[in-house]
Amino acid sequence: MKILMYSTFEFEKPFIEKAIHGKLELVYTSENLNEDTVALSEGFEGISLFTSDFASTPILEKLYHFGIKYIALRSVGHDHIDLKKARALGIKVANVPAYSPFSIAEHAVTLLLALNRKIVLGQKLMEMGDYRLDNLLGFDLHEKTVGIIGTGKTGSAFAKIMHGFGCDLLCYDPIINQELIQQINIKYSTLEMLCQNADIISIHCPLNTSSKYMFNKSLFNQMKKGVFFINTARGKIVNTEDLIQAINKGIVAAAGLDVYEKERPIFFKNHVNKKNNDHMYTILRSLPNVLITGHQGFLTNEALQGIANTTIANFNAWAYNDTSENELEP
Template identity: 75%
Template sequence: MKILVYSTYGFDKPFLEKATHGKLELVYTDQPLNEKTVNLAKGFDAISLFTSDYATAQMLEKLYTYGIKYIALRSVGYDNIDLKKARSLGIKVANIPSYSPYSVAEHATALLMALNRKLILGQKLMLMGDYRLDNLIGFDLHGKTVGIIGTGKIGSAFAKIMHGFGCKLLACDPKENKKLILETNITYTTIEQLCQNSDVISIHCPLNPETKFMLNRSLFKQMKEGVFFINTARGMIVNTEDLIEALNTGTIAAAGLDVYEKEKTIFFRNHINKKIEDNLFTILRSHPNVLITGHQGFLTKEALQGIAVSTIANLNAWEYNGISENELN
């Protein structure tokens, strides 16, 4: 099997190379899959995609004519591929069922702590020679109410971390995690009640038609004034214009974001000495109480190893058996 790996980066290629053990023919490109690069797949049997790639119905049709039979996603989420179209064309798609949930959960915690304890501002003031503490007051997490939207593996890991801080936990998820309730005393409730009662809100749910722009003006208006808002899930779960409005009114005191709804053209690229043509993003990152990281929550050695091993396992399963247990369609 000949495989083209789209959106290859310096951080993931070594892990993929190690996971193959030289048994698969991988060809790498740093280009993302889009209308201009889809033709690179000619002559390959399979492709591997990352979160920065889009596989629309139109592109899938082209991939099918090029002879692509398999698509191995290097991610848990699959909102960037038209599964219905892939299914109709007979193209098999498999994702990464899971990787280290601690990577993202710990990053969400880092964003929260950095914002709460004013670490970025403190460092800037110190570099200026200003060692005054007047503008660096935070709050104890102990005893605060933390609302967690989505209690899958990552949300559950985050809940356990917050439980360790001594927080009261609220959750919103269609499926209650009974084990998590026993371990953390977390209380499941409606998303409205979660917003109304939480001092910190962290998103850990997948992006799908039901969750797209779920966090919008209506829910922001129901939040407690001064809430801390964390999103390490998917950017399009949050309406950014409404988020900015909530920041401006003071409803949201601070926001830690590892994702952004229009991140595809911004994140994972070098924009030094280049202007980012996105006014919404410019406004968002100009807020002193907003901390944005470039979708790096997953970026730990353990997670990268898990992603690489599962990706290669899917490709090997197709190579030798024609079927993978992680197929989505």
């Protein structure tokens, strides 16, 4: 099977090469899948997409015209592809349903600790030769109430880490994780009650029609004043304008973000010496109590190897059996 790997980054190539087996011929391109690059897929039977790619209805129709039968996503999330259209066209789509849950969970903790203990500001002051501690006050995580949105694999990993800090854990998820309840002391609540009581809120749920802009002005206004807000899930779960307003009001004392709702044209690219035209992102970056990383939560050796292994396994399953256990339904 001949496969085009869209949006290939240098950091992932070694892991993909290590995972390759079977009768697969891979061709790499750093180009994103879009209206201008869809023609690159001509002559291939399958393509692989990253979160920076966009497989809309018109693009899927063109992919079908060019002979694409299989699309393997190098991600858990699939909000960047129109699954209903893909199914209607007979194009099979599979994702990576799970890889190291610790990578993103640990990154969420990293953002929290860096914000709380003023690590970035402390380093800037030291570089200036200012060793005063007046502006570096933090708080103990011990016995703080941590609200966790989503208790799947990543949310569960985050919960276990925060349990180790001695935090009280308040969770929200339509599906109760009974196994997690048996392992550590957690409580489930409504989303509103969680927001009213949590000192720290961390998002670990998927983006779908129910979660899009889940965090908006109404929910921020219900939060305890001074809450720390962490999002390592998907940008569009949060209304950024409302988040900025909540920060300016002092409702959100600090925000750690590995995702941003309009990140597609920004993240994963080199913008040195280029003008940023996203006014909202400029405002967000300018806030001293906001720490943004460029969607790097998944960037560990273990996670990248897991993503590569499953992606190659999906293509091999299609090549030999025309079906993969990781195929997605609309």
